[in-house]
Amino acid sequence: MDSTHDRARRALDAAGEIILGKPVPLRLAFAALLARGHLLIEDVPGVGKTTLAQTLARLCGLDYGRVQFTSDLLPADIVGLSIYDRNAGAFRWQPGPVFTQVLLADELNRASPKTQSALLEAMEERAVTADGDTRPLPEPFFVIATQNPLDQVGTFALPESQLDRFLLRVSMGYPEARDEQALLAGEDRRAVLARLQPLLDAPQLEAMQQACAAVLTSPALVSYIHALLAASREHADIRLGLSPRAGLAIRAAAQAWAWLDDREHVLPEDVQAVFVACAAHRLQPRQAHHESHGGEHLARVLLSTVAVP
Amino acid sequence: MARDNATEWLAAPRIGRILALLGLLSLPHMLQMPPWASAAVLLIGAWRLWIARRGLRLPPLLLRLLLAGALATALALHYGSFNGLEAGMALLVAMTAMKALETRSRRDCRLLIYLGFLLLLGQVLRSQDMPWLVWMLLGVVLNLAVLIDLQHPQALLPMRGNLRRAGLLALKAIPLALVFFVLFPRIPGPLWGLPQEGSGRTGLSDSMEPGNVSQLAQSDAVAFRVRFDGPAPPNRELYWRGPVLSRFDGIRWDPLPDEGGLPVPALQTSGPLIDYEIQLEAHGRKYLLALDMPLAPLPAQTYLNADYVLKSRQPVMDARLLPLRASTRWELAADAPRWQLGNYRRMPSGINPQTQALAATWAAESADSEAFVDRVLRHFRQQPYRYTLEPPRLTGRHRIDQFLFETRAGFCEHYAAAFVVLMRFVGLPARVVTGYQGSEPNGDYHIVRQSDAHAWAEVWIEGRGWMRVDPTAAIAPERIEYGLGAALGDSALLPGLARGYERRRDLAARLLLQWDRLDAAWNRTVLAFGPSLQRDFLRRFGVNELRDMLYALVAAIALVGLLLAAQVTWAHRRKPEADPLRAIRERLLRRAGIELPPAQRGPRQIEAALREAGLWDADSERLLAHYTRLRYARREPADPELLRGLRRALRAWPARRRPPRAPGG
Numbered sequence: 001m002d003s004t005h006d007r008a009r010r011a012l013d014a015a016g017e018i019i020l021g022k023p024v025p026l027r028l029a030f031a032a033l034l035a036r037g038h039l040l041i042e043d044v045p046g047v048g049k050t051t052l053a054q055t056l057a058r059l060c061g062l063d064y065g066r067v068q069f070t071s072d073l074l075p076a077d078i079v080g081l082s083i084y085d086r087n088a089g090a091f092r093w094q095p096g097p098v099f100t101q102v103l104l105a106d107e108l109n110r111a112s113p114k115t116q117s118a119l120l121e122a123m124e125e126r127a128v129t130a131d132g133d134t135r136p137l138p139e140p141f142f143v144i145a146t147q148n149p150l151d152q153v154g155t156f157a158l159p160e161s162q163l164d165r166f167l168l169r170v171s172m173g174y175p176e177a178r179d180e181q182a183l184l185a186g187e188d189r190r191a192v193l194a195r196l197q198p199l200l201d202a203p204q205l206e207a208m209q210q211a212c213a214a215v216l217t218s219p220a221l222v223s224y225i226h227a228l229l230a231a232s233r234e235h236a237d238i239r240l241g242l243s244p245r246a247g248l249a250i251r252a253a254a255q256a257w258a259w260l261d262d263r264e265h266v267l268p269e270d271v272q273a274v275f276v277a278c279a280a281h282r283l284q285p286r287q288a289h290h291e292s293h294g295g296e297h298l299a300r301v302l303l304s305t306v307a308v309p
Numbered sequence: 310m311a312r313d314n315a316t317e318w319l320a321a322p323r324i325g326r327i328l329a330l331l332g333l334l335s336l337p338h339m340l341q342m343p344p345w346a347s348a349a350v351l352l353i354g355a356w357r358l359w360i361a362r363r364g365l366r367l368p369p370l371l372l373r374l375l376l377a378g379a380l381a382t383a384l385a386l387h388y389g390s391f392n393g394l395e396a397g398m399a400l401l402v403a404m405t406a407m408k409a410l411e412t413r414s415r416r417d418c419r420l421l422i423y424l425g426f427l428l429l430l431g432q433v434l435r436s437q438d439m440p441w442l443v444w445m446l447l448g449v450v451l452n453l454a455v456l457i458d459l460q461h462p463q464a465l466l467p468m469r470g471n472l473r474r475a476g477l478l479a480l481k482a483i484p485l486a487l488v489f490f491v492l493f494p495r496i497p498g499p500l501w502g503l504p505q506e507g508s509g510r511t512g513l514s515d516s517m518e519p520g521n522v523s524q525l526a527q528s529d530a531v532a533f534r535v536r537f538d539g540p541a542p543p544n545r546e547l548y549w550r551g552p553v554l555s556r557f558d559g560i561r562w563d564p565l566p567d568e569g570g571l572p573v574p575a576l577q578t579s580g581p582l583i584d585y586e587i588q589l590e591a592h593g594r595k596y597l598l599a600l601d602m603p604l605a606p607l608p609a610q611t612y613l614n615a616d617y618v619l620k621s622r623q624p625v626m627d628a629r630l631l632p633l634r635a636s637t638r639w640e641l642a643a644d645a646p647r648w649q650l651g652n653y654r655r656m657p658s659g660i661n662p663q664t665q666a667l668a669a670t671w672a673a674e675s676a677d678s679e680a681f682v683d684r685v686l687r688h689f690r691q692q693p694y695r696y697t698l699e700p701p702r703l704t705g706r707h708r709i710d711q712f713l714f715e716t717r718a719g720f721c722e723h724y725a726a727a728f729v730v731l732m733r734f735v736g737l738p739a740r741v742v743t744g745y746q747g748s749e750p751n752g753d754y755h756i757v758r759q760s761d762a763h764a765w766a767e768v769w770i771e772g773r774g775w776m777r778v779d780p781t782a783a784i785a786p787e788r789i790e791y792g793l794g795a796a797l798g799d800s801a802l803l804p805g806l807a808r809g810y811e812r813r814r815d816l817a818a819r820l821l822l823q824w825d826r827l828d829a830a831w832n833r834t835v836l837a838f839g840p841s842l843q844r845d846f847l848r849r850f851g852v853n854e855l856r857d858m859l860y861a862l863v864a865a866i867a868l869v870g871l872l873l874a875a876q877v878t879w880a881h882r883r884k885p886e887a888d889p890l891r892a893i894r895e896r897l898l899r900r901a902g903i904e905l906p907p908a909q910r911g912p913r914q915i916e917a918a919l920r921e922a923g924l925w926d927a928d929s930e931r932l933l934a935h936y937t938r939l940r941y942a943r944r945e946p947a948d949p950e951l952l953r954g955l956r957r958a959l960r961a962w963p964a965r966r967r968p969p970r971a972p973g974g
Contacts, residue, residue, distance in 0.1 A: 216941075216942060216943075216944060218940065218941045218942065218943055218944065219944075219945070219946060220890070220940050220941060221941055234467055235467070236322070236465050236466070236467050236468065237322065237465055264942070265941045265942040266941065267911055267912055267913060267937070267941055268910075268911035268912075268941075269911045269912070269913040269914065272911070303908060304906070304908050305461070305908060306908055307907035307908055307910070308907065308908060308909065308910040308911050308914075309888065309891060
C-alpha cells in the first residue's frame with residue numbers, strides 16, 4: 001500500500017507535468033499547503049500563477065473557487081451577505097466565494113485595502129463573522145493569492161501586518177527557453193488541467209498535514225531559526241525584523257519541506273530552502289532603493305551571516 | 310540609466326560609512342587647506358555618495374585623471390611645491406578624495422581605510438599635544454571598525470558591534486605600542502622629525518622695536534616651564550636671559566651676529582648654584598632661555614655666544630627639556646679689553662639730540678660711571694613716568710627724545726632702550742637684554758608665560774664688568790616683585806592668567822592650571838622621551854647598550870605576542886565546551902581539510918563538500934549520519950555517553966584515510 005508520502009510525491013510529480021520547469025516554486029507552494037499556510041505568488045501576469053493554483057486544487061481533490069480582485073470589489077463580494085427572503089420572511093445567508101477549500105485570490109493588490117482585509121481576516125480566523133454569526137470556513141482552507149509587482153499601476157500595497165499572514169511568497173519567473181518552447185509546442189494547459197485526475201482527497205491531505213506537523217525540530221534547529229530571527233532584528237538595513245509568527249512559519253514550512261524529503265527531522269538545509277520564501281515578504285529594508293528585491297536580498301544576506309549551529 | 314554591477318556591493322550605506330570616516334579624519338587638514346581645496350574635496354565626496362545612491366557608473370578614467378591632475382596642479386601652484394607638511398597633507402587629502410571616486414571593489418575600500426590611517430598620522434606631524442592623543446585613539450578605533458565592516462561579504466554589520474570589536478583590538482595593541490615607545494631605539498631629534506614652517510609660533514623675536522614686547526605680554530601662552538632642584542629663588546632674581554640686542558639703528562634693536570669671532574667672556578660666580586630644568590615650548594628660533602647667568606655643564610647641542618646667550622645649534626621645533634645650572638651672583642667680563650666693547654657703544658649719529666644733551670649734563674654732574682647710572686634711574690623714579698601696556702606710538706626720527714620728554718609712558722622695552730641710549734651717549738658700553746622675568750608656581754614646577762616677557766639693560770663698568778640694570782624696577786617695582794598683574798592692575802589688555810595671584814581664585818583659572826600640569830607631564834614624559842631620557846630610563850633596568858636595547862625590544866615583542874596568542878587560544882578554547890556537537894563538527898571539517906563558511910555547515914552541505922573533496926565513502930557517510938542523528942533527530946541534547954561514541958567514531962575516521970600508496974612502494 002502506498003504511504004501518504006509516496007502519494008504526495010506522485011501528486012507533486014503530476015503537477016510538474018503541467019507547471020513546466022518550476023520545481024522549486026511548485027514544491028514551496030505544496031509545502032505551504034501541507035503546513036496549513038496560505039500562499040502568495042508575486043509575479044508579472046501570464047507566467048502561470050492561476051494554473052498553479054488550479055493544479056494544486058485539482059490534484060488534492062479540493063473545491064476550488066476564484067475571485068478576481070478589482071478596485072471596486074466589496075467585502076461582501078468575498079465573504080457573502082444576508083439577503084432578505086420574502087417567502088421565508090427572514091434573512092438568508094448567501095455565502096461568498098470564500099466558502100471553498102482552495103481559493104485563488106487573483107491580483108489581490110488591485111482591491112481596496114478594505115476588501116483586502118476582509119479576505120485576510122477570513123484567512124487568519126478560518127471563519128467569517130457577519131451579522132453577529134460566526135460561520136466556519138471549510139477544512140482544509142487554503143488561499144493562494146497572486147499579486148503583481150508593486151511598481152505596476154493601480155495597485156494597493158498590502159501592509160506588513162497582512163503580508164505576515166501569508167506563510168510563503170514565491171515568484172514563478174519566466175520559464176526557461178526549453179520549457180517555454182515545450183509550452184508553446186504542447187497542448188493547451190487548460191485542456192490538460194481539465195483531464196487531471198485528483199490523486200488525493202481531503203482526509204489524506206489532513207493526514208499529511210498532521211504528519212508534517214510531527215516532523216521533529218531539534219533544539220539545535222530551533223536555535224538556528226531563532227538566530228535567524230534575532231539577526232533580522234539587529235541588522236542595520238532592516239527596518240522591521242521578523243515576527244514570532246514568521247518564526248513559526250519558517251518552522252512549519254521547513255517541516256513540510258523535510259517531510260517531502262521523507263525525513264522525520266528537520267535539517268538546517270530545509271530551513272535554508274524555505275527561508276527566503278518565508279522571510280522576504282516580511283522584511284522591510286530601511287532604505288527604499290532596490291525596492292523590488294530588497295526583502296529577498298536581505299533574506300539571503302541573513303542566511304549568509306547566521307552560522308549553522 | 311547606466312548601472313554598474315561592480316558597485317552594487319558598494320551600495321550607498323557602505324560607501325557612506327567610509328566617506329563619513331574619511332571626512333572626519335580629513336577635517337583637521339581641511340581646516341588648514343585653502344578653502345577652495347576643502348570645498349573641492351567635499352564636493353568629490355558628495356559626488357561619490359550620489360553615484361552610490363543612484364547606482365550610477367563611476368566617472369570614466371580620463372575624467373578622473375584630468376580631475377586629479379587639475380587638483381594636484383592647483384595645489385602645487387598654491388603652495389609653490391609639495392615640500393613641507395601643509396602642502397603634503399593637502400595633496401594627501403585631495404588624492405584620497407580622488408581615490409574614493411574610483412573605489413569600486415573591496416580592495417579599493419581597504420586602501421581608503423589605509424589612507425585614513427595616513428591622514429591620522431599626518432595630524433601627529435602637525436601637533437603632538439595631548440588632546441590629539443584622544444583624537445588619534447578615536448580615529449584608530451573608527452578606522453578599525455570600518456575595516457571590520459568591510460570583511461563581511463554582503464551585509465553591513467551593526468556599527469555598535471564593529472566599534473566594540475575595534476576597541477578591543479586597539480586595546481590589545483596598547484602593550485605593543487608601549488613596548489615600542491620605551492624600547493625602540495631613538496635617534497636624536499624630535500619624536501616626529503619633520504621640519505615645520507615656523508609660522509604661528511609665539512615667543513620673543515630676535516629683534517626689538519618699541520611695542521613688540523608689550524604685544525607679546527598680552528598673551529598668556531606658556532613660554533616654558535621650570536622645575537627647580539632646590540627651593541626656587543625669589544621672583545626678583547628670576548631673569549630668564551634670551552636674545553641680547555646691541556645693534557641700534559634708531560628704531561630697531563638687533564643682536565650681534567654669532568659669527569663675529571668675539572670670545573665668550575669670562576664669568577665669575579659666587580653664592581649658591583641653582584640646578585633646574587627648563588621645559589621649553591617650541592618657538593622656531595635658535596635662542597634658548599636660561600636663568601642669569603648660565604653655567605657649565607651645558608645641555609647637548611647648545612653653546613654660549615659672546616653675549617652669554619644660551620643658543621641651540623638647531624631651531625627649537627619641538628618641546629625640549631634642558632637641564633641647566635645657574636648662579637644669580639655673578640661678574641661677567643670684568644677684565645674685557647676695551648676693543649671688545651666697541652659694538653656696545655655704537656650709536657647712529659644725529660638723532661635724539663635732547664637725550665644726548667641730557668646725558669652730557671648728567672655726566673658732568675656725576676663723579677663716576679656708577680653715579681651716572683644712579684642719576685638716570687633716579688630720573689625715571691622721580692619724574693612722572695608711567696608703566697603701561699598701551700604706550701602712545703612713537704614716530705619720527707628722534708624716538709628716544711619723544712619718549713623721554715613727551716610721552717613719558719612705556720613698557721619695559723621703552724625704558725630699557727632709553728637707558729641703553731643714555732649710557733651710550735656718554736661712552737658707557739651698554740646693551741638691551743630680552744627674555745622673561747618672574748614665574749608662577751604651579752604644583753612642583755613654575756610656569757613662565759609670554760606675559761612674563763621682559764626687556765632690561767646691561768651696562769659695562771670698568772672693574773666690575775657687565776651689570777644688570779632694570780629700569781622697569783625703578784618705575785614699577787611691583788612688576789619685578791610680583792609680576793605684571795600687580796604692576797598693571799586690571800588692564801583690559803592683560804590676559805586672564807597673567808593677572809595677580811589674588812585673581813586666581815576662580816574655578817576656570819584653577820582648572821586651566823590643573824590642565825597645564827597634565828600638559829607639562831605629557832611633554833616631560835612622552836614628547837621629551839628622546840635618546841638621552843631613553844638611555845637614562847633603560848639604564849635603571851640594566852640596559853646600557855644599543856644591542857641590549859634591541860634584545861630587550863625583541864624579547865618584549867615576543868612576550869606580548871605570546872600573551873596575545875595565549876589570550877586568543879584561551880578565548881577559542883572556551884566556546885566549544887558550550888556546544889560539544891558543534892566542536893565535533895568543526896573537528897570533522899578540520900580533519901577533512903574542508904573550509905566552509907559558518908553559514909553553510911549543515912549536514913547536506915558537509916556531505917557535498919566531502920564529495921567534492923573525494924572523501925565520500927561508506928565510513929564518512931556513517932559518520933555524518935551519526936552526527937546528524939545526534940544533532941538534528943533528537944528532541945533532547947545528546948548525553949555524554951552518546952557524544953563519546955561519536956567522538957570515538959570521529960577519531961577512527963581519518964586513521965583509515967591514508968594517501969594511496971604506490972604499489973610495491
